[in-house]
Amino acid sequence: MQITLSFGESQKFELQLPDDKIVALCDGAGPTLESIPTAVETALTNPPQFPGLAEATVPDDLIAFAIGRHIPAVGEIVAAILEVASRPELADRRIAIVLPHDAGDALQQGVKQLVGDGERVVCEVHDPDDRNKLAFIGASKENRPIMINRILSDADMVIPVGLARLDSSLDYFGPYEAVFPTFTDRETMQRLSAPTFVEQPVLRKRRAGEATEVGHVLGVLFGLQVEANGPQTIQAIRAGAIDVLAAQIQDDLAKSWRYQPSKRAALAIVAISGGREQQTWANFARALAVGSAATDDNGAILICCELATHPSSTMLQLAEHDDLDEQRRRIRRERTADAAAALQLATTLDRNKVYLLSALPEGIVDELNMAPVANLDEARKVCEYYESCTFIAHGQLAEVAVEGEEISSDIDWDQYAL
Incomplete structure (x- = not known):
């Protein structure tokens, strides 16, 4: 059987394998949306079971769009939002576009150019370190202070624009993710990025529930x-x-994204697709989690990507000694940006051999206790070595549950209702 797996900006991993070696080819994403502007227009002017934007607001209202992270074609979506907001029936409303603190320079410049210098429509890049741009809106059920971007707290209507993901995804905050913790203070961001939230499903659910609670307090x-x-x-x-x-x-x-192979494979080949903004350690961790769910104990995972970002000090400390239990205990205390990815790697290495085809120097990959794969020819040899293979496209979005195995995704959102 001929296999073609896309990864990175435009790379293709192609190889021929006997049919009986292939457990599954997980690549079944649905059709692509024909028109983003039309979809946004419909969503804002004629949503199901909800009044359109003009009917849901009154003159002089401030409508704030909280733009989430990792959204495909986000620039086109924002442009379409501003096009709808420019219509006569909304001309007496004020509009704010609030971008995440880590929004790319191109997105920031593009949105600010679209907004212009007028007073009716503004664009703000969230600053989690500026207390003057944060507001206290109450305390959570755990008696933690809730700090939110001041524009969002002052808005008459807050509309989160978020990337929908499966509830059981590695680091999903639920439907209010585009509000919290995206637009909270730095201390809260660091608390909610703790590696234990990635490792423990119960804590992951609690974190998602906290985001829902904040959304309700904000009145979303x-x-x-x-x-x-x-x-x-x-x-x-x-x-x-x-x-x-x-x-x-x-x-x-x-x-679209949950696959159920008939059994686990000896090797899972997971592709991280997309340009530089997708080639991150966070997506690497997601790909590892997906690969681990698809492969046998003591099997192997081959990650195909164009990851080029130098690992953080937390990641590099994995090279200091081979005691993975001690490594996990140490990483659980970290609050660095890549701590969750480091914990996922340490956990995976305890169960699987990890091969990495990337843009990183081979020496760094080797230091992280992974096996560097220099090129596509070497990747083919890895696949030929193992007796069975499962191929997973878009590994940062996919999820695998072998038949007969369950995924814990039951988050009771109702318990967080006001």
């Missing part, structure tokens, strides 16, 4: 959810009452 009722078709393309843009929408959208996501 309506939202836009983007269903990705790939790292840079969109399958659908859905709108509506956010709690109802989030539950409905899980079925769509499962059809």
Whole structure:
């Protein structure tokens, strides 16, 4: 059987394998959305079971769009939002586009150019370290202070625009992710990026529940959810009452991104697709988690990507000694940006051999206790060595559950309702 697996910006991993060696080819994303502007227009002017933007607001209202992270074609989506906001029926409303603190320079410049110098429409890049741009909106059920971007706290209507993901995804915060912790203070961001939230499903659910609670305190009722078709393309843009929408959208996501091979394989080949913004340690960790779910104990995972970012000090400390239990105990105390990825790597290495085809120097890959793969020819030899293989496209978005194995994804959003 001929296999073609895309990874990176435009790389293709092609090889021929006997049919009986292939357990599964997980590459079934749905069709790509034909028109982003049309989808955004429909979402904002004629959403299901919710009034359109003009009917849901009154003159002089401030409508704030909280733009989430990792959204494909986000520049086109923002442009379409501003096009709808420029219509006569919304001319007496004020509009704010609030971007995440780590929004890329190209996105920031593009949105600011679209917004211009007028006073009716503004663009702000969130600063989690500026207390003057944060507001206290209450305390959580765990008696933690809730700090939110001041524009969002002052807005008459907050509309989160977020990337929809499966509830069981490695680091998913739920349907309010585009509000919290995306637009909170630095201390809260660091607390909620603790590696233990990645490792322990119970804590992961609690974290998602906290985001839902914050969304309700802020009064968020309506939202836009983007269903990705790939790292840079969109399958659908859905709108509506956010709690109802989030539950409905899980079925769509499962059809597109949840795969159920008949059995585990000796080797899982996981591709991280997309340009530089997708080639991150966070996506590497997601790919590892997916690969681990698809392969046997003591099997192997081959990650195909163009990751080039030098690992953090937390990642590099994995090279200091071979006691993985001690490494995990140490990493759990870290609050660096790559701590969760480091914990995922340490956990995976305890169970699987990891091969990495990337843009990193071979010496660094070797220091991290992975086996460097220099080129596609070497990758083919790895696949030929193992007796069975499962191939997974868009590993940062996919999820694998072998038949007969369950995924814990039951988050009771109702328990966080006001």
